[in-house]
Amino acid sequence: MSIEHEPRRISRRAFLWGTAASAGAIAVGGALSSIPGVLGAPPRPSARNPLYIPPTVSPSGYGLTALPALVNLGGGKLSSVWAYNGLLPGPTFVASRGDTATITLNNRLSQPTITHWHGMLVNDLNDGAPRLAIPSLATYNYSFTINQRSAMNWYHPHPHMMTGEQVAMGLAGAFIVRDTEEAALGLPSGVYEVPLVVRDASFDKSGNMTYTPRNGGFEGKMPLVNGTLNPRLDVDRGHYRFRVLAGSNARIFGLALSNGAPFTLIGNDGGLLETPVQVTRIDLSPGERVDVVVDFGGLAKGGSVMLRDLRSGWDLLEFVGTGAAGYAWTPPATLSTITPLASPQTTRDFSFDGMSRINGRTYDLDRIDFIVPFGQTELWRFTTAGNAPHPVHVHGASFQVVSRTGGRGRLLPWEAGWKDTVLLEDGETVEILIRFDAFRSLYVIHCHKLEHEDAGMMANFEVV
Numbered sequence: 001m002s003i004e005h006e007p008r009r010i011s012r013r014a015f016l017w018g019t020a021a022s023a024g025a026i027a028v029g030g031a032l033s034s035i036p037g038v039l040g041a042p043p044r045p046s047a048r049n050p051l052y053i054p055p056t057v058s059p060s061g062y063g064l065t066a067l068p069a070l071v072n073l074g075g076g077k078l079s080s081v082w083a084y085n086g087l088l089p090g091p092t093f094v095a096s097r098g099d100t101a102t103i104t105l106n107n108r109l110s111q112p113t114i115t116h117w118h119g120m121l122v123n124d125l126n127d128g129a130p131r132l133a134i135p136s137l138a139t140y141n142y143s144f145t146i147n148q149r150s151a152m153n154w155y156h157p158h159p160h161m162m163t164g165e166q167v168a169m170g171l172a173g174a175f176i177v178r179d180t181e182e183a184a185l186g187l188p189s190g191v192y193e194v195p196l197v198v199r200d201a202s203f204d205k206s207g208n209m210t211y212t213p214r215n216g217g218f219e220g221k222m223p224l225v226n227g228t229l230n231p232r233l234d235v236d237r238g239h240y241r242f243r244v245l246a247g248s249n250a251r252i253f254g255l256a257l258s259n260g261a262p263f264t265l266i267g268n269d270g271g272l273l274e275t276p277v278q279v280t281r282i283d284l285s286p287g288e289r290v291d292v293v294v295d296f297g298g299l300a301k302g303g304s305v306m307l308r309d310l311r312s313g314w315d316l317l318e319f320v321g322t323g324a325a326g327y328a329w330t331p332p333a334t335l336s337t338i339t340p341l342a343s344p345q346t347t348r349d350f351s352f353d354g355m356s357r358i359n360g361r362t363y364d365l366d367r368i369d370f371i372v373p374f375g376q377t378e379l380w381r382f383t384t385a386g387n388a389p390h391p392v393h394v395h396g397a398s399f400q401v402v403s404r405t406g407g408r409g410r411l412l413p414w415e416a417g418w419k420d421t422v423l424l425e426d427g428e429t430v431e432i433l434i435r436f437d438a439f440r441s442l443y444v445i446h447c448h449k450l451e452h453e454d455a456g457m458m459a460n461f462e463v464v
């Protein structure tokens with residue numbers, strides 16, 4: 001994982017206040033001291049701000065503190081946000097399959113929180129579901145063994161009715177899982193592998209992050225990539241691997257490169273696809289991830305390519321050529337093997353209605369809405385009576401999207417392989433195959449438009 005050598009890093013240190021000061025300062029200081037050479041980095045004038053790249057950390061014995069913080073979002077001015085360990089996005093966890101994660105969450109917010117590991121296969125005690133929310137000043141200990149494919153997952157708060165505000169205020173980070181299959185592909189790595197947490201945000205007149213809840217979904221007024229306003233990334237002549245997360249509350253992004261060049265799509269929520277696919281546009285809804293390789297081999301020194309959002313017309317991230325030789329990667333014909341789920345024994349229907357209901361009911365923390373047998377393949381059918389888009393997210397298992405009828409009427413290339421979040425638009429019926437074979441546990445299914453989730457578009461189910 002790349003480490004940024006930019007002067008901005010120095011001022012990036014979070015300025016913390018209140019009861020959070022000592023704990024947060026220790027955590028942030030630890031992150032800074034592990035970055036070599038940062039104090040000697042020369043200043044470089046630039047119209048745009050260097051893309052922030054969070055430090056990578058091991059999840060073994062790690063303390064994660066959710067707290068109010070002041071961060072530099074790129075222009076040098078400090079903005080008040082809520083952040084994990086004073087960093088926005090939070091530190092990037094990197095672990096290998098088989099590793100154990102032992103993480104202590106420390107809640108220094110003034111309201112309850114709990115951290116969910118989105119995409120990680122864990123049991124209910126480690127899932128960070130809403131019923132596990134802890135009060136202000138409390139801690140929660142997670143301990144789980146990582147037993148799943150390589151993928152970029154992520155972490156964010158999940159307390160009932162407060163998730164939207166906490167995510168919008170800045171609490172989110174990436175969690176990368178490695179395995180031997182991925183390692184054998186020789187993908188771009190080190191500085192050539194870059195996580196991109198793409199979201200939108202709004203600010204008050206002082207530049208502090210603000211959140212205005214809206215039933216239809218919060219949409220911020222400007223884009224943030226890795227918590228950086230107007231970011232740029234200097235790129236060598238070669239291939240880069242971008243691990244992209246739509247970390248927005250409600251906004252869907254239509255990602256494309258300004259020169260029309262393709263992304264080589266190699267993975268998504270649940271890891272590698274079977275084969276690489278070239279696409280020029282990727283639509284990504286809240287919670288979804290894509291793993292793409294971009295070839296900057298033709299980008300001359302000083303040349304520029306923009307990552308754009310075709311839906312809003314925003315420029316998200318400028319790539320500026322250094323002219324230096326980079327890393328050349330040749331996509332293999334096959335990336336991975338995906339065994340199709342088949343022969344479902346049960347079909348379940350889920351209607352995502354209005355802005356707060358699944359199958360006519362709003363969420364009840366204490367009600368188990370349905371029971372799922374362990375180890376059996378089921379077909380789940382998602383429909384909506386309106387108020388879509390609804391990005392549907394399931395905890396506890398990855399699934400395979402098998403069909404979309406109505407609406408867009410087809411599956412998109414980034415919906416192949418294994419998913420944990422799938423976009424349901426108005427007029428659509430989306431069918432997935434899913435099998436819970438990791439844990440007999442309590443999980444939730446919900447809309448990942450966070451204002452819909454907070455309003456109750458969520459259900460509990462138990463795998464038995």
Ligand SMILES: [Cu+2]
Nearest residue numbers: 390447449452
């Ligand atoms: Cu929804």
